[in-house]
Amino acid sequence: MALDWEKLLNQLKVLIIVGIIVLIAQNIGYDVPIIDAIPGMIIVLAIAFFALVVRALTPNLKFPAFAWASLTALILSMPFMPTSEVFLRLTDQVIFLGTTAPILAFAGISVGNKIEALKKLSWRVFVVAIFVFSGTFFGSAIVAHIVLSIQGII
């Protein structure tokens, strides 16, 4: 199957932009020297790009690139894998919370074109949504709590 390299290349450029933002932001928030984190960031971005390529190669699977990225890192970091020590040591320099700020900054901006649609909804939708959010969260938490107790894990 022919890959759309033009699109992948543009995605890679954006990934590099995101990587630079994370390096600068986590330097402010978590005092990680930018230079120290560069090798880890290169690995993280390489896996992210790999995930995009796999996603593009498997259009029928509908398995998102985010999941491919997680799965790849999961496999590389399992305790019995020879890669785990060096992989975890390097990617440790990329702080978990540090990767979240740019996502949410862009997410906030990206919903900017939904404000008008949102204004058309009534306050009832807001109230119902709050109960929907709470319902799924506590529904799952209660079931999980019970099952984990039965299993003796907690």
Place this chain on the structure above:
Amino acid sequence: MADEKEKRPEVNEGQEKAMTDEKPPEKSEKELLNFKGRGKFFLKLSLAGLVISMISEFIGIQRFELGIGTIVLLPMLFAVVIGLLVTPDLLGSKIKALRSVISMDEVELAGPFVMLALLPLGVKYGTLVGPNIVQVVQAGPAFLLQELGNLGTIFIALPIALLLGMKREAVGATVSICREPTLGVMGERYGISSPEGTGTLGTYLMGTVFGTIFFGLLGSLSVATGLHPLALAMAGGMGSGSMMTAASGSLAAAVPEMSDQILAYAATSNMLTGVTGLYSVIFLGIPLVNFMYKILYPILGKKENKGGAK
């Protein structure tokens, strides 16, 4: 995880048409990501993302002790609020200079940026699950069964929606947390501009705009319920990468001694919901919400509107 499906055309096109007819056709992700002639949008959006991230990290993690528990405000929460505020319809409508930096072009481009910015986080989640893989597999039954807990939306929110006077909209609004897969299924089953579709779209929009803020607050506060942090962590995986991150990130900050395990459980649960969520809506959610509606509507539905109900 489902965030990146936001740009999937089959969902978005119908949704956009239903909401506003006057809009020009949506650009595809490939068109949006084309640098040629659009370099200035990339530059402005990237700088905006950088500045917002820097400000958010500068504010840092804030903790507030409330009587019932601790609220942890993470930098990501500041980032989403600032990001939202600087868009053209909010502060941009008052401040002209802001509008010249963040116009609707940058807003449009921000969608694909989110999908790509999520990937480094995906990698980090993998590095959290990998070392804990043995415990995660041991907790397998809990992971699978808690997926059923997502039907809690129907038991809790449907009665509220009926009490507030909603009719068939209530079915769509409360069938699930209404992320992209649900939007697709409901759009196909009822049509996105049907009452059911409108309800789903309403909850979807609320989740998109307020979801991370709400779960960012709930994540840390929920510890006060006495439910085990690992159970709460699993609950945070609802099929949305950003909501899961907000819930588990603030939960992990509230219970730092279990931080890694919490994030690993949340990420695993979210991955699982990504796989099961769609089928759960089709085979469990839709039949159950319709069944409950039939029972509850005569009791809770507004009597004066009874004639209008189907």
